[in-house]
Amino acid sequence: MLFLSFWLLGIVLIVLQTTLMQSLPLWLGRPDFLFILVTFIAYRFAWVPGIVLVFTLGWVMDVLVGLYLGFYPLMCLFTFAALKFLTNKSPIKESTYQIPLVGLSYFLVQIILYCVYSLALPEELPEWSWGITLQRTALQVAAAIPLILLCSSLYDFLLKHRLRTKPARRRPRKPM
Secondary structure (H helix, E strand, C coil): CHHHHHHHHHHHHHHHHHCCHHHCCCCCCCCCHHHHHHHHHHHHCCHHHHHHHHHHHHHHHHHHHCCCCCHHHHHHHHHHHHHHHHHCCCCCCHHHHHHHHHHHHHHHHHHHHHHHHHHHCHHHCCCCCHHHHHHHHHHHHHHHHHHHHHHHHHHHHHHHHHHHCCCCCCCCCCCC
């Protein structure tokens, strides 16, 4: 139930990101909702369900809007694994590091992907701009605040709902 709910939430976020957010002016920027969801999944899900969830959502996004197949699922898996290693058994309270790690990981992923793209497709890349990179990172952090709160609320609700459900009681058989 938890896996399916977050997979459907991911599909809704992909639809919002690829339709509604594309109508925003380019100077305003466009947050990457799926990236924020990947970071949340890294914080809350176990390894196997998290990897499956992140890969399938990254693959859907890559099929819909990816120019070079495979880069988006790779980015999602890399982000998930890196954040999972960083936050696994962390003594720091979870809410303290969630939002800053979204910004830091987004910034680092942009740098890494630019390096990978420069090796793979050097003739198609625009020049690197620290200002644009920092603006996109700030936008991502601003968008992460309400989205992580929404995901946390949904996660807690689904866990409480799952704990409240009781197994069906069987009636004792009547003797014949």
